[in-house]
Amino acid sequence: MRILIVDDDPDIRTLLGFHLKKLGHSVLAAADGYSALNKILQFIPDIVLLDIEMPGINGIETLKRIRTFDALKNTPVIMISAHCEQKYIIDTIKEGASDYILKPFNMGLLLGKINTWINSLLKESWKGFEPQQTQALNIGKSLVELSSKLIENGKPPSYSDTHIATKVLIDAVDRYGNLFIYSALDDGEDSLFVHTLKSASLLYLFAIKIGFNEQECFDMTMGGLLYDIGKALVPFALTFKPGKLEDGELVEIRKHVSYGVEFLQREPNMPSVVLDMCRGHHERPDGSGYPNGLRDADVTTPMRMAAITDTYSALTIKKVYRAAYTSNEAFNIILDSEKAFDKDLVRNFITPVAFDKTKNSPHFYI
């Protein structure tokens, strides 16, 4: 992605530029509004990070002028400012800003917001897919975002909405295989829906391969959409922290498991296997997992399968602290960790589940 940073503070330009380039983005920096406007049409950024208090024209005037260019009418512009008055922020959004971050900002929070905006652009590229594929991607993305909002507001994810999203996803994977999910999300930044859609589509094929019945395959796909939903309650500042996590921060991130279980069990129709996968996707048969250090038979097959797809999906997504691994690298990492994972399941996962390109599978949905 092309990202334009406009800020008169050279330290901010340097620091932001460093992290964004490390994430593979093309970065152009400008020290004020005029120089940004002079460069912007040669660069055509996908996202603009715009300071407000700058010499010459300020950020709000710069924003107004950016919006006069047809090519930049809908470009996400994230304002970064020390002005914290609510009215000021609302007025800035009314002027066309997409988002607003207060200075001094937390780098993880800003990188998380940038990821969210980059991923909002993905939908444009999905228009080139088959309608059924686009529908599965859009509904899956909306479901994860809606579920996240619900639990942020203290409510459990909706069973009926999740049921619809699961069915639409399964229909599309039955017809087209699961690789369209991967190509649609290839340019996606690290975010819950990217991870979740990859995991759920893999879990569906994995469950078929292992021999679960139709209902079980359906429920496990639903589990793939929801087992990490507790991450919605983990602050971006931690999830996207570019540096090493402190012990306390790691504990906080790991709480996403108990957050997820707490909310999923409030939905009376939620299948028990979905709860099981949420509770156990970080447990490992050798006892090295969390949160309960379960081992052996206490780590159920759906938990073990969720652990494998969760790890595979996470490894193939770019993180703030490392590049994305290729499929082969991710497989090798999982294989080298055979002690922690269920080695029989891993062997079943390697082929043909993840490479099941256009298999004419029967319809397994209900």
Ligand SMILES: [Fe+2]
């Ligand atoms: Fe997780």
